[in-house]
Amino acid sequence: ENSKLPASRPLTATHPLALAPVSSPPATVDGFVREFLVNLNLERGVALSTSTATDQYSALATTVRDYLVARWLEDQRRQRSAQGKGVCYLSAEYLLGRQLDNNLLASGLTEIAAEAMAACGIDIDMLREQEVEPGLGNGGLGRLAACFIDSLATLSVPSIGYGIRYEYGIFRQTFQGGEQVEKPDAWLALGSPWEFPHPEAAQTVSFGGHSETYDDEGVIRSRWVPAWSVRAVPYNYMVPGYQNGRVNTLRLWSAEATKAFDLRTFNSGDYVEAVRAQTFAENISKVLYPEDSTPQGKELRLQQQYFFVAASIADFLDKVLPADFDVTDLPERVIFQLNDTHPVIAVPEMMRVLVDDRKLDWDAAWAITQQCFAYTCHTLLPEALEVWSVDLLGRLLPRHLEIIYRINDEFLVRVRERFGDDEQRLRDMSIVSEHRAVRMAYLATVAGAKVNGVAELHSQLLREKVLHDFDELMPEKFTNVTNGVTPRRFVRLANPRLSELITDALGTGWLTDLERLRELESYAEDADFRSAFAEVKAANKRRLDEVLRARDGFEIADDHLLDVMVKRLHEYKRQMLKVLHIVTLYERVVSGRVAASDLQPRTFIFGAKAAPGYAMAKRVIHLINAVGSVVNNDPRLEGRLKVVFPPNYNVTLAERVIPAADLSEQISLAGKEASGTGNMKFALNGALTIGTDDGANVEIRELVGDDNFFLFGMSEPEVEELWASGYRPGEFAQGDDELRRALDLISSGTFSGGDRSTFEPIVSNLLYDDRFMVLADYTSYIAAQERVDAAYADRDAWTRSAILNVARTGYFSSDRSIRDYIDRIWHTPPAL
Numbered sequence: 001e002n003s004k005l006p007a008s009r010p011l012t013a014t015h016p017l018a019l020a021p022v023s024s025p026p027a028t029v030d031g032f033v034r035e036f037l038v039n040l041n042l043e044r045g046v047a048l049s050t051s052t053a054t055d056q057y058s059a060l061a062t063t064v065r066d067y068l069v070a071r072w073l074e075d076q077r078r079q080r081s082a083q084g085k086g087v088c089y090l091s092a093e094y095l096l097g098r099q100l101d102n103n104l105l106a107s108g109l110t111e112i113a114a115e116a117m118a119a120c121g122i123d124i125d126m127l128r129e130q131e132v133e134p135g136l137g138n139g140g141l142g143r144l145a146a147c148f149i150d151s152l153a154t155l156s157v158p159s160i161g162y163g164i165r166y167e168y169g170i171f172r173q174t175f176q177g178g179e180q181v182e183k184p185d186a187w188l189a190l191g192s193p194w195e196f197p198h199p200e201a202a203q204t205v206s207f208g209g210h211s212e213t214y215d216d217e218g219v220i221r222s223r224w225v226p227a228w229s230v231r232a233v234p235y236n237y238m239v240p241g242y243q244n245g246r247v248n249t250l251r252l253w254s255a256e257a258t259k260a261f262d263l264r265t266f267n268s269g270d271y272v273e274a275v276r277a278q279t280f281a282e283n284i285s286k287v288l289y290p291e292d293s294t295p296q297g298k299e300l301r302l303q304q305q306y307f308f309v310a311a312s313i314a315d316f317l318d319k320v321l322p323a324d325f326d327v328t329d330l331p332e333r334v335i336f337q338l339n340d341t342h343p344v345i346a347v348p349e350m351m352r353v354l355v356d357d358r359k360l361d362w363d364a365a366w367a368i369t370q371q372c373f374a375y376t377c378h379t380l381l382p383e384a385l386e387v388w389s390v391d392l393l394g395r396l397l398p399r400h401l402e403i404i405y406r407i408n409d410e411f412l413v414r415v416r417e418r419f420g421d422d423e424q425r426l427r428d429m430s431i432v433s434e435h436r437a438v439r440m441a442y443l444a445t446v447a448g449a450k451v452n453g454v455a456e457l458h459s460q461l462l463r464e465k466v467l468h469d470f471d472e473l474m475p476e477k478f479t480n481v482t483n484g485v486t487p488r489r490f491v492r493l494a495n496p497r498l499s500e501l502i503t504d505a506l507g508t509g510w511l512t513d514l515e516r517l518r519e520l521e522s523y524a525e526d527a528d529f530r531s532a533f534a535e536v537k538a539a540n541k542r543r544l545d546e547v548l549r550a551r552d553g554f555e556i557a558d559d560h561l562l563d564v565m566v567k568r569l570h571e572y573k574r575q576m577l578k579v580l581h582i583v584t585l586y587e588r589v590v591s592g593r594v595a596a597s598d599l600q601p602r603t604f605i606f607g608a609k610a611a612p613g614y615a616m617a618k619r620v621i622h623l624i625n626a627v628g629s630v631v632n633n634d635p636r637l638e639g640r641l642k643v644v645f646p647p648n649y650n651v652t653l654a655e656r657v658i659p660a661a662d663l664s665e666q667i668s669l670a671g672k673e674a675s676g677t678g679n680m681k682f683a684l685n686g687a688l689t690i691g692t693d694d695g696a697n698v699e700i701r702e703l704v705g706d707d708n709f710f711l712f713g714m715s716e717p718e719v720e721e722l723w724a725s726g727y728r729p730g731e732f733a734q735g736d737d738e739l740r741r742a743l744d745l746i747s748s749g750t751f752s753g754g755d756r757s758t759f760e761p762i763v764s765n766l767l768y769d770d771r772f773m774v775l776a777d778y779t780s781y782i783a784a785q786e787r788v789d790a791a792y793a794d795r796d797a798w799t800r801s802a803i804l805n806v807a808r809t810g811y812f813s814s815d816r817s818i819r820d821y822i823d824r825i826w827h828t829p830p831a832l
């Protein structure tokens with residue numbers, strides 16, 4: 001009653017209606033139908049009888065959204081009043097995947113929505129297919145951010161994810177003549193029902209100009225006089241926890257021209273120039289850079305990075321914190337987690353805000369900044385360590401460059417105090433290199449309270465190699481948080497059959513307490529359970545077969561071992577090793593050394609995008625397709641080997657492929673893959689791994705046991721040793737007859753219509769360079785694949801191993817990763 005609007009008094013901020021202005025519609029089929037029809041009529045302006053699939057999808061999504069809003073508003077109120085410490089996750093990428101099913105699951109509305117759509121005569125599966133996934137990320141790093149915000153909400157950690165609302169996400173991959181051709185990903189073309197734009201909450205982000213000093217009532221201060229600016233408009237997305245009534249916020253920024261900019265130009269009469277300026281501003285959030293692991297030092301990319309972190313810091317300080325907040329208390333209120341170096345320009349930005357705008361003295365500001373940031377490193381590849389030239393920084397962010405110089409000067413004083421006048425070490429550790437480049441990983445390490453790698457081996461190698469000097473100076477900063485994946489999306493939603501089998505065995509609760517999968521160990525010894533598990537895998541293969549037939553015309557045979565390698569195309573990940581395996585099997589048959597009937601039937605599935613400028617990666621894609629068309633059509637193989645390479649591998653396809661896989665290929669050169677997260681998704685879905693001792697494979701193998709994992713290849717120290725002794729790949733080709741035959745077959749033009757030049761660069765790269773030691777690990781890989789075939793022959797034993805993989809990999813839930821971040825880095829209190 002007291003929530004009724006008072007007739008005579010204006011609504012005050014403390015009125016119940018103002019505090020929680022909406023209540024959810026009734027969670028019944030009738031209530032859902034009504035809300036859906038209201039949305040169809042009022043939001044889309046159509047009647048059910050005339051609505052299109054797009055209208056219906058949009059109304060359905062809006063309806064689900066409506067159910068979540070009340071909780072969202074309540075969470076925001078709770079977080080404002082609690083004034084506790086929260087997390088701001090800063091990431092240039094969020095590879096979200098489709099939202100509808102996840103939000104239905106989180107809100108517990110899956111069944112109600114399905115029945116409601118059926119009552120309206122609509123097939124909800126057809127509506128699911130309407131959603132274009134937001135592909136605002138490249139690969140593992142972006143998907144990790146998406147898993148983390150899911151776990152943060154599920155663990156009720158007050159947090160905001162900040163990022164960029166790219167108008168075009170990761171490109172859509174097509175194949176023409178087997179070669180990759182990129183098409184723009186216009187994911188917003190039909191609108192996005194999940195976002196809430198807030199133009200009134202826009203921030204202004206400035207660029208260029210110069211830095212100057214001025215006399216501020218007797219104190220000499222610096223200030224930045226920028227040359228131009230853009231508006232950053234926030235788009236809010238709800239991030240619901242799994243059936244816990246919590247909803248966090250993901251805030252993505254979109255760039256627009258500022259009014260001032262427009263007016264000035266319009267008033268000068270230059271209409272065309274004014275419109276051009278608008279386009280210029282909008283360019284900043286136009287497109288995701290499609291480089292995975294090898295950032296390009298492009299000006300627009302630096303603009304994107306500064307754009308989103310400057311807007312995020314301003315948003316947090318001015319809008320999220322109360323107006324009277326004392327910034328000296330900032331470390332009690334927030335930790336900004338830097339997802340790789342992409343947001344590291346936030347460090348000098350925070351210093352600029354504290355020193356120039358808020359007028360704190362330098363030391364106080366630095367003390368605050370050092371407590372408010374933590375840095376996650378995701379790589380070991382030297383070419384992946386981001387640097388920005390002093391020239392570019394000076395042009396685009398002159399005040400920030402000054403601040404970086406001062407941070408560096410003070411840091412080098414510390415280095416000198418500790419190590420003496422060791423000029424070499426000073427050069428090695430300087431944030432600004434001799435080549436006038438700012439090393440962003442060093443800046444992050446110096447500024448951050450903590451630095452973490454993403455798997456045990458990776459964190460250890462970071463300390464020993466990439467950041468060795470820093471580890472000596474400040475060992476207390478370094479820690480590890482092994483990556484994880486959300487079991488809601490990658491087990492429950494992707495694999496409903498397995499989830500049901502698990503729930504039948506264990507009851508509910510395992511989805512938020514994934515270590516409970518351990519209880520499945522005893523079921524591995526139960527023959528009935530094994531056959532039920534095998535039936536789930538078979539059904540998942542049939543479902544994948546349906547999807548691939550409809551999508552690309554590929555077929556998956558029931559009796560084939562499904563051998564899957566899905567990840568970005570990169571030389572260090574070694575898709576070429578997989579190709580050499582396939583070519584070897586093919587060569588054995590066509591040369592008559594092996595009868596086709598003696599082959600274990602296998603279907604090889606690849607999914608991989610190459611960075612558009614990465615020529616070698618694109619050649620490998622071409623080769624995979626070329627090998628596929630020869631192998632798939634050669635009658636001598638009697639259909640026992642198939643190569644399937646569906647284009648445009650993305651989160652949606654991953655959700656279908658992974659649950660169907662028997663074998664997971666994790667075959668990077670030891671010491672190169674920071675963690676991998678696909679490896680975890682496969683193991684949790686009951687695939688066995690063939691893998692090197694690299695990244696999180698090490699931890700997977702420790703957990704599942706040697707009997708349930710196919711290890712091959714050199715260890716990281718062995719790799720180092722071989723490099724040091726002078727690696728000559730040609731010797732490995734000489735030493736293995738089958739390897740030479742496979743390379744010869746590729747060189748001979750067998751897969752390129754007789755043209756010997758097409759794939760020649762790949763073969764000569766392997767023979768004369770082979771940075772990632774494909775040839776050195778070939779023999780061991782082929783032997784491991786033979787162990788796979790032998791193991792698969794005993795199908796029941798294989799299934800037992802698969803069950804043990806599921807049972808023993810609950811550790812890789814991103815909920816556990818987030819708990820580790822809380823314990824080791826964030827120290828945020830348990831949520832109310």
Ligand code: B1H
Binds near residue numbers: 289294384483676
């Ligand atoms: C990972 C990247 C990455 N590491 C630069 N580094 C990018 C680097 O746009 N860029 O310029 C984009 C992405 N991505 C991956 O992170 C690692 O290779 C994986 O091993 C790891 O599992 C994943 C998540 O930690």
